[in-house]
Amino acid sequence: MARRANEETEDPMKAPRSFPPTQRRKHPSQCSQCAGSVRSRRVTLVYPGPDSTTRVVHGVPAGVCTSCGEKYITPEVAERIERLLSAPPARSEKVPVWDFAANF
Numbered sequence: 345m346a347r348r349a350n351e352e353t354e355d356p357m358k359a360p361r362s363f364p365p366t367q368r369r370k371h372p373s374q375c376s377q378c379a380g381s382v383r384s385r386r387v388t389l390v391y392p393g394p395d396s397t398t399r400v401v402h403g404v405p406a407g408v409c410t411s412c413g414e415k416y417i418t419p420e421v422a423e424r425i426e427r428l429l430s431a432p433p434a435r436s437e438k439v440p441v442w443d444f445a446a447n448f
């Protein structure tokens with residue numbers, strides 16, 4: 345998957361604490377999970393789609409905790425994501441998948 349500059353992609357070693365991201369009127373300056381500081385970032389969010397598909401939304405404005413990675417999005421952004429996901433995607437990319445359970 346192509347990475348964009350200044351964009352954070354989920355760290356697979358660090359599972360997000362809550363999914364979908366926490367919705368707040370305004371991004372908090374302090375993380376409600378760990379009291380770390382929250383910075384404005386553009387993030388990539390991944391949503392399950394129908395028929396085993398995965399839907400990826402790049403460039404979402406979010407507040408991201410610099411300590412634990414908790415993400416905060418506003419209800420307006422959540423609504424825009426919903427609208428985006430109901431429309432055809434900008435493009436499709438192939439995603440490789442590994443099955444841990446089948447190998448250990």
Ligand SMILES: [Zn+2]
Pocket residue numbers: 375376377378379380409410411412413414
């Ligand atoms: Zn945090």
